[in-house]
Amino acid sequence: xxxxxQIEMVTxxxxxxxxxxxxxxxxxxxxxxxxxxxxxxCEIACALAHSPDGTVNxxxxxxxxxxxxEKPSKINPLGIGFIAEICxxxxxxxxxxxxxxxxxxxxxxxxxxxxxxxxxxxxCMECVPGCPFDVVFxxxxxxxxxxxxxxxxxxxxxxxxxxxxMLNEGKQYNRLPVLFFEDQPEFNRISKQIIEKRDExxxxxxxxxxxxxxxxx
Amino acid sequence: xxxxxxxxxxxxGELKSEAxxxxxxxxxxxxxxxxxxxxxxxxxxxxxxxxxRGPDNIFVFGVGPLAGTGAGSGIKGRITxxxxxxxxxxxSAGGGKFPYMVRFSGYEYIAITGRAPxxxxxxxxxxxAMLLDASHLWGKDTAETHALLQKEHGTWPSxxxxxxxxxxxxxxxxxxxxxxxxxxxxxxxGGGAVMGSKNLKAIAVQGNGGLPVARPKDMLSxxxxxxxxxxxxxxxxxxxxxxxLGAVExxxxxxxxxxxxNQGNMFRGDEIRSDNWVKKYQKYSExxxxxxxxxxxxxxxxxxxxxxxAKKYIGETFRxxxxxxxxSAAGALDLRDWSEVAHWGKITNDYxxxxxxxxxxxxxLMELKQRDLISDRDVAELFGHEQExxxxxxxxxxxxxxxxxxxxxxxxQLFRDGPYFGALKxxxxxxQNFMKYAMYGKGGASFTEEMRPFxxxxxxxxxxxxxxxxxxxxxxxxxxxxxxxxxxxFNGRTEAADLSTPLLKGACTALVENQVALLNSYGVCLFHWxxxxxxxxxxxxxxxxxxxxxxxxxTPEELMRxxxxxxxxxxxxxxxxxxxxxHDTVCERWMWEPTEEGMYxxxxxxxxxxxVLDEYYEWRGWEKDSGLQTRAKLTELGLDDVAEVLxxxxxxx
Numbered sequence: 001x002x003x004x005x006q007i008e009m010v011t012x013x014x015x016x017x018x019x020x021x022x023x024x025x026x027x028x029x030x031x032x033x034x035x036x037x038x039x040x041x042c043e044i045a046c047a048l049a050h051s052p053d054g055t056v057n058x059x060x061x062x063x064x065x066x067x068x069x070e071k072p073s074k075i076n077p078l079g080i081g082f083i084a085e086i087c088x089x090x091x092x093x094x095x096x097x098x099x100x101x102x103x104x105x106x107x108x109x110x111x112x113x114x115x116x117x118x119x120x121x122x123x124c125m126e127c128v129p130g131c132p133f134d135v136v137f138x139x140x141x142x143x144x145x146x147x148x149x150x151x152x153x154x155x156x157x158x159x160x161x162x163x164x165x166m167l168n169e170g171k172q173y174n175r176l177p178v179l180f181f182e183d184q185p186e187f188n189r190i191s192k193q194i195i196e197k198r199d200e201x202x203x204x205x206x207x208x209x210x211x212x213x214x215x216x217x
Numbered sequence: 218x219x220x221x222x223x224x225x226x227x228x229x230g231e232l233k234s235e236a237x238x239x240x241x242x243x244x245x246x247x248x249x250x251x252x253x254x255x256x257x258x259x260x261x262x263x264x265x266x267x268x269x270r271g272p273d274n275i276f277v278f279g280v281g282p283l284a285g286t287g288a289g290s291g292i293k294g295r296i297t298x299x300x301x302x303x304x305x306x307x308x309s310a311g312g313g314k315f316p317y318m319v320r321f322s323g324y325e326y327i328a329i330t331g332r333a334p335x336x337x338x339x340x341x342x343x344x345x346a347m348l349l350d351a352s353h354l355w356g357k358d359t360a361e362t363h364a365l366l367q368k369e370h371g372t373w374p375s376x377x378x379x380x381x382x383x384x385x386x387x388x389x390x391x392x393x394x395x396x397x398x399x400x401x402x403x404x405x406x407g408g409g410a411v412m413g414s415k416n417l418k419a420i421a422v423q424g425n426g427g428l429p430v431a432r433p434k435d436m437l438s439x440x441x442x443x444x445x446x447x448x449x450x451x452x453x454x455x456x457x458x459x460x461x462l463g464a465v466e467x468x469x470x471x472x473x474x475x476x477x478x479n480q481g482n483m484f485r486g487d488e489i490r491s492d493n494w495v496k497k498y499q500k501y502s503e504x505x506x507x508x509x510x511x512x513x514x515x516x517x518x519x520x521x522x523x524x525x526x527a528k529k530y531i532g533e534t535f536r537x538x539x540x541x542x543x544x545s546a547a548g549a550l551d552l553r554d555w556s557e558v559a560h561w562g563k564i565t566n567d568y569x570x571x572x573x574x575x576x577x578x579x580x581x582l583m584e585l586k587q588r589d590l591i592s593d594r595d596v597a598e599l600f601g602h603e604q605e606x607x608x609x610x611x612x613x614x615x616x617x618x619x620x621x622x623x624x625x626x627x628x629x630q631l632f633r634d635g636p637y638f639g640a641l642k643x644x645x646x647x648x649q650n651f652m653k654y655a656m657y658g659k660g661g662a663s664f665t666e667e668m669r670p671f672x673x674x675x676x677x678x679x680x681x682x683x684x685x686x687x688x689x690x691x692x693x694x695x696x697x698x699x700x701x702x703x704x705x706x707f708n709g710r711t712e713a714a715d716l717s718t719p720l721l722k723g724a725c726t727a728l729v730e731n732q733v734a735l736l737n738s739y740g741v742c743l744f745h746w747x748x749x750x751x752x753x754x755x756x757x758x759x760x761x762x763x764x765x766x767x768x769x770x771x772t773p774e775e776l777m778r779x780x781x782x783x784x785x786x787x788x789x790x791x792x793x794x795x796x797x798x799x800h801d802t803v804c805e806r807w808m809w810e811p812t813e814e815g816m817y818x819x820x821x822x823x824x825x826x827x828x829v830l831d832e833y834y835e836w837r838g839w840e841k842d843s844g845l846q847t848r849a850k851l852t853e854l855g856l857d858d859v860a861e862v863l864x865x866x867x868x869x870x
Contacts, residue, residue, distance in 0.1 A: 037503045037512035040317070044287040044508060045440065048433050055427030056286055057321065059375065082503065140374060140425045155437065159287065161444050161510040163502070164454040175454070 022107045025089040027183045029147070029154065035163055036082040036178045038065050042156035049155040060139050062087065062147040063156055084179055086156070087135045087147030089113055096146065099130035113149040149181070157181045219429065220247075220282075222255075223324040223346055225339060227415050228272055228331030232346050237326065242767060244855075246738035247325075248281025249308060250783045252297035255279075255328050256306075257786055260299075261862065265793045269301035269407075270389050270414040272332035278319070278380070278420070279327075281740020285320040286430055287440045288762050289447070289510035291742030292316050294380075294397065299794075300406040301414070302391030302574070302634040303660045303684040306790045307406030310737065312505035313397025315422060318378040322424030333416040338366070342423040343374065351418035358383045358567045363399035366421045374425040381420075383569035385622040386413035391634035392574035392621075392662075396566060400536055401505055404571035406661075406683050407634075431768030439762045443753075447510050452748050457502060460513030461540035461744075465490070468544075468666070472815010473696075475548040475665035477587075477608055478580035479656055479806060482667035482815045486553035488524065494537075494555040505536075511744060514539070519556055526611075527556035535563040544665035545576035550583075551609040564615070568622045571635075574662035577655075578632040578639050579617045583608055584654045595647070599628040635662040637804075658685030658803040669807055670817030671695055672722040672825045673713075673729075676833055679801045679826070680726065682787035688743065689733055690726040693750050702751050716817070719825035723832030731780035732756065738783060739763060756780070782854045788839075788846060789859050792868035798844030801830060840870030 043061035050060065064085045097105035097114045104120035107113070116127075121144055127136045128144070137145040147154075160177040180187070220242070224233040237251070245251045259275040267273035277297040284292040294316030300307025319325065323344030336351040354362050362381040370377040378398055385393035386409030393409030394402045412418075430436050447453045455463055468474050469490055472482040484490050494517075504512040514536055521531040533556075538546070542562040546552045552561060565572040582599075585591045586606040597603050600620060607613050620629035631646075632639035640655035656663040661684020668674045673692030681689040694702045694713050703713035703721065706728055713721035735755040736743055739762075746753045753759065756773040764770045771779070802808075807822045834841045838850035847870045851860040863869040 037509075038507070039289075039504045039509045039512055040507040041287055041289050041440070041444075041510065044285065045437065047427075048287055048430065048437060051427070051433065054430050054433040056430055057425065057427030058285075059321070059425040060427070158441055159289075159444065161289070161512075162448045164457045 022092040023112055024091045025112050025149070027181050028187050029086055029089055029149070029157070029179075029181045030187075031084040031086055031180070032176065032178050035176070036065060036084050037163075038082040039161070040065055041159045041161070042084065042179060045155040045159035049150055060145060062137065062145050063135065064137065084156075085133070085135050086179065088133055089147070089149070090132075096127040096131045096136050099126045101126060108148060108151070111149040111152045113147070115148040116144050116146050118143065154179075154181050220325045221323055221344070222326040222328060223341065225327065225329045225346070225348070226331045227329060227333040227337070227348070227417060230333075230348055232348070234324070234344065234346075242282070243769060244779075245783065246281070246735065246763070246779055247767075248279055248284075248293075248738040248740040249295045249297065249310075249734065250738035250779070250786075251326060252277045252279040252295055252308065253783060253786045253790070255326065256297050256299075257790060257859070259328070259330065260790070260793070265299075265790070266795075267299070269299040269304065269307075270410060272330070272415070274299050274301075274330075274411055274414070276329040276408065276411045276415065276417075277326065278329075279740075280316045280319050280325050281738055282766050283759070283762055284740035285317050285428065285508050286436060286762075286766050287508065288436075288739075288741065288759075288766075289440055289443055289508060290739075290745045290759070290762075291504070291509040291511070292320075292506040293737070293740060293742055294319065294403070295737065295740070296395055296403050296408040298406070298408060298411045300391075300683065301389070301410040302407040302638070305660070305684060305794055305796060306682050306787050307408070308683055309394065309403040309405040309408055311395070311397045311401045311403035312742070313378070313380075313401035314376075314507060315378040315380050315397040315420075316740070317507040318375065318422050318424060320424075320428055321375070321426050322422045323426050327420065329415060329417065332414065336416050336418050338419040338421060339417065340370065340421045342370075343426055354381075354418045355387060356384060359396040359569045360399045360567050362419055363396075366419060370421055370423060375423045377421050377423050379419050379421045381569070382409040382412045382418060383567065383622070385409060385568050385570045387418070388622070388624045389413045389633075390570065390621060390624065390629075391638075392571045394569050394571050396569045400566070402566050402569060402571075404573070405686070407571075409569050430766050432765045435765035436762065439765055443758075443762075444510050446752065447745070447748075450749060453511060456513050456744065456748055457511055460515075460537070462538065462543060464540045465543055465547075468540075470816070472670075472812070472817060473667045475544055475656075475663070475667055477551050478549060478577070478584045478654065479663070479667065480584065482812060484547055485551065486547070488555065489543075489547045489553050489558070494523075494559075506742075509742065509745075511748075513744065517559055519559070523556055524554050526554040530556050530560050533560065533563065535559065535566070538562040541665060542572060545572045549576040549580040549665045550614055552611060552614070553609055557611045560611070561614070564618060568618065570618070570622060571662070573664055574635040575618065575621060576665060577636040577657070577662040578621070579614060581636045581640060581651075581654050581656070582606060582617070582628070582632075583613075585651060588654075590649070590651065591647075599626065599631070601626040637662065653805045656804050656806060658807075659800055661685035663804070663807075667812065667815065668803075669812050669822055670716060670815070670820040672716070672719055672822075672829050673725050675803060675807065675822045675826065676723060676726045676829045678807075679803050679830065680833060682784070682791055685803075690730040691733065691743070691747070692722075692725065692729070693747060694725055694729075695722065699750070705751060719828040719832070721832070722825070722829040723834070724836045726829075726833050727836040730784050731777055733780075734783040734787075735759070735776060735780040738779075778854065782856060784837075785846060785851065785854055785856060786859065788837075789851075789856075789863055789868075792845055792863060793866050795868075796844075798830075798834075798842065801844055843870055845870040 043058040046061040160179040293310040297308040338351040394404035395408040502515040518534040546558040546561040637657040658678030673695040677690045700711040700714040713725040756776040
C-alpha cells in the first residue's frame with residue numbers, strides 16, 4: 001500500500017507523520033440493496049449535520065438514494081427498489097485521494113476516514129470519476145462532497161429506520177435497517193443471525209455473493 | 218424563518234414573489250392553515266359565491282414547515298380552493314415527490330388566480346417561475362404528462378417533479394383530482410376541475426436550494442427520538458408491511474366495509490378477504506413522498522400467475538392499492554379479484570379522478586338497476602348505447618369511468634359532481650325520488666366505509682368542512698375503543714370510547730379536528746400520529762419539532778388553540794357561502810336504514826345523530842340552532858377580523 005504524505009488537518013495539526021501508513025477505517029459502512037424505501041431521511045440528516053448555517057439541502061448530502069437498476073433476480077423478482085449510494089471507505093489510500101492533484105485529502109485521526117480539505121481543493125473534479133462507486137458528489141456551488149463518517153457516528157445510519165421482517169418465498173428475515181456502520185464481529189453477527197433464520201444460505205451471504213451488498217470488506 | 222409565496226395571475230400572466238411575514242406563521246402555523254388564510258383573504262376582494270369553475274376562484278398549493286426537515290413524519294402537500302363539485306370549502310392532501318421538491322424550489326406556497334387564455338403549465342426552478350405553453354400536453358393523462366415534463370426539464374439542477382391533471386380535469390369534471398408525480402392523487406373536492414378551468418395543465422418544479430432550520434441540533438435529536446419511538450412500536454411494523462390495507466381484515470371482522478353501495482358491510486369473495494396480495498408485494502415497500510420513517514406503500518407488478526383474471530393485466534405496474542381503493546373497488550363495486558382492484562386504482566389515478574366519488578356514483582346506478590328502478594332502455598339513454606350494469610364487472614365499471622372522464626354521455630354529465638348532485642339531477646329527470654340510494658354527507662360522496670355503528674365517524678361525515686370526510690376528525694378513540702385516551706382528554710370520562718352512547722362523541726370530533734388541523738398545518742402525514750394517538754400528539758410531541766424548525770415556542774394549550782383557530786376559519790368560509798345547520802347532515806340510507814350484518818347489526822345514524830351534533834356545536838362554542846359561529850368564540854380565538862366579515866354577510870350567530 002502506498003503511503004500518504006498529505007496529512008495535515010484543517011487545524012494545521014499533523015496527525016500522521018509523512019510517509020506513515022494510515023490504517024483503514026475499522027468499521028464497515030454498508031447498505032442492504034432493494035430494502036431501501038427512498039424516504040430520503042438519511043440525505044436530510046446528512047445535509048443538516050453538515051450544514052454550517054442550519055439549512056437543510058439534500059443536494060449537499062454526502063450520499064444519495066437512487067433507483068436500483070436491477071434486473072429481476074431471485075431476491076428481487078420484480079426488479080424494483082431503491083439503493084443507498086454511500087461511500088465505501090475503500091482501504092487507505094482510497095482511489096479518490098490517489099487521483100487528487102493537490103493532495104486535498106486528509107485523514108480523520110478518530111475514524112481514519114479520508115476527508116476533503118476544502119481550502120486545498122481546486123474543484124478540478126478528478127475525484128468524481130476517480131471514485132469507482134460514484135459517491136463523491138458535487139454541490140451546486142461546485143464544492144466537492146465526500147462522506148466523513150460524522151466523526152465516528154454517521155447520522156445517516158442513525159436516521160435509517162428499521163424495516164419489518166420481509167418475507168421472501170415464505171421465509172422471514174429479521175428486522176433490519178438498510179444502512180449499517182459496524183465492526184467486523186458485529187457484521188459477522190448480523191450475517192450469522194440471518195443465517196440462523198434460514199435453513200440454507202443466509203440472506204446477507206447470498207447478497208454478498210451476488211454483489212448485492214455494498215460493503216467496505 | 219423566510220418562506221416565499223408565488224402569486225400567479227393566469228389572466229394577465231403576472232408572476233409575483235412575496236415573502237410570507239413571520240406573523241402569519243405565528244397565527245396560522247403553516248401548511249393548510251396558511252392555505253386557508255390565503256383563500257380567505259382572496260375572497261375578501263372577490264365574490265365568495267362565484268362560480269368555482271370561473272376565473273375568480275383561487276387555487277392554493279402549500280407545504281408545511283415540518284416537511285423535508287428530517288422529522289420523518291411524511292410530507293403532504295395541500296391544495297385549497299372553492300370546491301367545484303360541492304360548491305363549498307375544498308382542500309385535499311397528497312404525497313409524491315412534488316411537495317418535497319417544492320420545499321427546495323424557493324417557494325413553499327403557490328396561489329393561482331384568473332384564467333389563462335390558452336393551456337399553460339407553470340415551471341418553477343429555484344425561485345424563477347414562468348408560464349409555458351402546454352398545448353402539447355393537453356389531452357394527455359397524468360402519467361404521460363409527467364413523463365413528458367420530466368423529459369423536457371431533465372435532471373439539472375434537480376429532478377423534475379410535477380403536479381398534473383388529466384383529461385378529467387381538462388373537461389372540468391367536478392370530481393377530478395390533481396396528481397403528484399403521476400402516482401399520488403389529491404383526490405377530494407375537485408382540484409383538477411379548478412386547474413382545468415384555469416387552463417393550467419401542470420406545475421413542474423425543480424430546485425436545489427436549502428431551507429432554514431432554527432435549531433438544527435434540537436431537530437436532529439427530536440428526529441432521532443421519534444425514529445426510536447417508532448422502531449419500538451409494534452403497531453408500526455404492521456403498518457410498514459401492509460399500510461392501510463391492513464384494515465381490510467379488521468373491517469371485515471367488525472363489519473365496516475361498504476359493500477354494493479353500502480347494502481351490506483362485509484366483503485364477499487374469499488380471495489379479496491385474504492392478504493395473499495399483501496404478502497406478495499410487501500417486500501417492495503416504499504414511501505409515498507419523502508422524509509417518512511414508516512413507508513407504508515409498495516409497488517406491484519402483475520405477472521399473470523395471481524389469478525385467471527390477472528392474465529388480462531400482465532406487466533401492469535403501479536402502487537399497491539390502499540384501503541379506500543380496495544373499499545371502493547371490492548366494496549362499493551364488488552370487484553372480487555385483486556388484479557381488478559389494483560387496476561381500478563391505476564385507472565382512477567391515471568385519469569386523475571376521485572375513486573370515492575366515482576365508485577359511489579357508479580354503485581348508485583348499479584343499485585337502481587339491481588332493484589329494477591330503471592330499465593335497460595333508461596340505461597341506454599344514459600350511455601347513448603346499450604350498456605350492462607353488473608356488480609363486480611370490470612368492463613361495465615370501465616365504461617362508466619370513461620363516460621365521466623371524457624364527458625361522453627348523459628351519465629358522465631349528470632355525475633360529474635359526484636353521487637349527491639348526480640342523484641338529484643337524475644331524480645328530477647325521471648320524476649322519481651332516488652335519493653334513498655345516494656350515499657353522501659354534507660353534499661360530498663361518502664368514503665366507502667360503513668359509518669352507521671360509529672357515531673363519531675357519522676358526525677365527521679356531517680360536519681367536515683370539505684363535505685363528507687373521515688380524516689378531519691378521525692374517530693380513532695371510538696373505533697379502537699381507547700378508554701385511556703378518552704380519560705386523558707375528558708377528565709377521566711370514558712364515554713368517548715364507548716359505541717353505545719352518544720355522549721362525548723361530538724366533543725371527540727371537535728377535539729380531533731383541532732389536532733388534525735395542526736398536523737395538516739405542519740405539513741405531515743396523519744398516519745404516524747394515528748399509530749400512537751396518545752404518544753405522538755400534535756400539540757405536545759410534534760410541537761417540539763415545530764419549535765426546533767421555526768423557532769416559535771408554544772405550549773400545548775396554545776397549539777390546540779391554533780388548531781381550533783384553523784378549523785374556525787374553514788367554518789367561516791363555509792358560513793359565508795351559506796352553509797347552516799341543515800347542511801350538516803348525512804344521506805337517508807345511513808340515517809334510517811339499519812345495518813343488517815357485521816358486529817353491530819340494527820344500527821341507524823338517526824339514533825344518536827342530533828344529540829351528537831348538538832354536543833359538537835356546544836364544544837365548538839357555536840350556536841346550535843343555526844350552526845353558526847358566535848362572536849364570543851371568534852374573539853376568544855383572536856379572530857375579530859373574521860367575525861366582522863361574517864357579521865356583514867349575516868353569517869354570524
